Amino acid sequence: MLEARDLHFSYGRGRGTLVLAGVDWQVAPGATTLLLGPNGAGKSTLLKLLSGFERPQRGSVSVAGDASRDTLHREVAWMPQDVQPARGLTVAEQVEYVAWLAGLDRATARRRAGDAIEAVDLVAKRDVRTDRISGGQLRRVGLAQALVRRAPVLLLDEPTAGLDPAQTLNFRSILRDVEAPGGVVVSTHQVNDLEQDVDRVTVLAEGELRFDGPVEEFRGLGGGADDLVTVFADMVGGGSH
Numbered sequence: 001m002l003e004a005r006d007l008h009f010s011y012g013r014g015r016g017t018l019v020l021a022g023v024d025w026q027v028a029p030g031a032t033t034l035l036l037g038p039n040g041a042g043k044s045t046l047l048k049l050l051s052g053f054e055r056p057q058r059g060s061v062s063v064a065g066d067a068s069r070d071t072l073h074r075e076v077a078w079m080p081q082d083v084q085p086a087r088g089l090t091v092a093e094q095v096e097y098v099a100w101l102a103g104l105d106r107a108t109a110r111r112r113a114g115d116a117i118e119a120v121d122l123v124a125k126r127d128v129r130t131d132r133i134s135g136g137q138l139r140r141v142g143l144a145q146a147l148v149r150r151a152p153v154l155l156l157d158e159p160t161a162g163l164d165p166a167q168t169l170n171f172r173s174i175l176r177d178v179e180a181p182g183g184v185v186v187s188t189h190q191v192n193d194l195e196q197d198v199d200r201v202t203v204l205a206e207g208e209l210r211f212d213g214p215v216e217e218f219r220g221l222g223g224g225a226d227d228l229v230t231v232f233a234d235m236v237g238g239g240s241h
């Protein structure tokens with residue numbers, strides 16, 4: 001199980017602002033968790049720490065008690081908020097390159113990249129350069145990059161931000177078929193992302209967890225969708241949603 005203990009993190013040296021102030025959290029295996037928090041709450045930072053991309057100043061991130069960077073890289077796949085096109089590479093080449101960087105041999109990287117591109121419904125674009133595809137398609141390349149390693153845990157940072165409603169639905173339906181036995185985490189600042197199939201909700205605000213439980217429990221805090229926006233705003237101590 002992917003677990004964070006007493007995570008403290010601030011950017012910059014010395015007196016940088018504390019972004020995470022002692023977060024204890026476990027990613028629920030076999031479940032999809034919505035990591036909900038207002039802008040600047042520290043969601044991206046938490047996901048970077050959980051993936052091993054950043055190291056905490058205090059506390060630890062571990063899988064089954066093992067906190068080594070190699071283990072995190074093997075066990076956790078992370079899709080960053082800003083997926084970058086690799087100049088000059090096609091969709092297939094970019095996903096294959098990421099697989100190769102992760103240590104797969106050439107033939108396996110190619111095969112897995114093909115599978116991942118199929119899973120994200122981008123077969124028609126496989127030979128198009130990634131700097132010439134739409135923002136929504138680039139998000140799906142990002143998801144393919146995360147899937148290609150077949151890590152047990154999948155962390156997705158605001159995967160549908162900026163997508164139109166049709167693309168959002170398309171992305172969610174692709175996510176429904178993703179296999180990640182260690183758990184899937186989807187970060188968002190929008191309460192209406194609760195519409196998607198999620199099992200659990202974790203609310204992060206000002207570097208602390210304010211809620212962590214089954215989605216039904218969170219929904220039960222408000223009478224309807226509008227209520228939940230209010231519940232969330234009260235929970236995070238502001239009007240952001």
Ligand SMILES: Nc1ncnc2c1ncn2[C@@H]1O[C@H](COP(=O)(O)OP(=O)(O)OP(=O)(O)O)[C@@H](O)[C@H]1O
Nearest residue numbers: 011012019037038039040041042043044045046189
């Ligand atoms: N590279 C950085 N250097 C300095 N400060 C940073 C850096 N990245 C993030 N921060 C700050 O850390 C805080 C948390 O940022 P983070 O991106 O983790 O929040 P978030 O919840 O993902 O926000 P959003 O929903 O807007 O993406 C913010 O105050 C942000 O300004």
